[in-house]
Amino acid sequence: MTIVRPTQKSDIAEVSRTLARAFFDDPVMTFMLPDDAKREKGLARLFGAIARYQYLSQGGCEVATGADGAIGGATLWAPPGGWKSSGWTELRSVPAMIMAFGSRIQLGGEVNETMKANHPEEPHWYLSVIGTDPSVRGGGFGHSLMTSRLNRCDAEHAPAYLESSKPDNVPYYERFGFEVTREVVLPKGGPTLWAMWRNPR
Template structure:
């Protein structure tokens, strides 16, 4: 494997990026709750991440991939960030994403809506960079792809003097984010038997 490089996502990356994130989030508690059928979860996640990236994140300038061969090779991880003031999807973006999200979630679409409502209700109001999604392909996990993505964006946060925010859907990932300077500010429990998420905030260094 060559050197890891970080670059901005282009439209041609969306299919591969979606496959990487689908594998990364296959056993994620939030995704398991929203898409309990294992036999269709990977395809559903590919469709969901594809719609989110194509219709919202690419245009915001905060989506990045980490790839080997200095950024020109296979994508190992992806991160989807929203710049300050842009974490809310516009009505047009929601409309364009809706068909894919409904197909992805199927009869559990209501769970996806509930999840979104909880996250929006408790989202911080102070301007910040928002890490909506980050994930590494299980085949390369632990090899520095996620670290490269985190450092890339957080270095920019520090240069801008901007805080950062995320929700961790796995308690086991909380210490990982803490190594980058994030601190837990609250826990969110999704109603109707939903999972718990950990809200985490990072002040610029």
């Protein structure tokens, strides 16, 4: 049985490790952090920082747990009007970002700016991150997490937006009602993102 609940501050460490494992082979993350030996630790710092400083306070973080209570998956959503991080939020995140990216922090910034430039302005819920631990994939964790927030989107008559970093995931998101609106090519020879939009049902 999968249970979806709001993320607590005490969950952040486990969430960051879960998402780091989930995104270890992600094309964008391997582009920004190409060293296999350092990627998981860097990703944990990245996800820990953005969850703690940007998404948790906006009420958009959820976790999916199994019967044992262990976190198997997590989402980081921003509510309508909340996807742009404030200057203060970015400043607080700087130490963690330096530790996460090291000498590649400038590239991380360029990727972030490219995504911002292609982000829709219409109010919407933004799914910044969804990930499940590889050990529980296929167990319904991702489906439960998606359904939980999209039900709220529909109740609020609010659209939703995400970027898929894997072409194989596009059909998965389409099953939830998302449609590809554009392809975003990341700078410096980076991979392609598929921008996807979902109107409320």
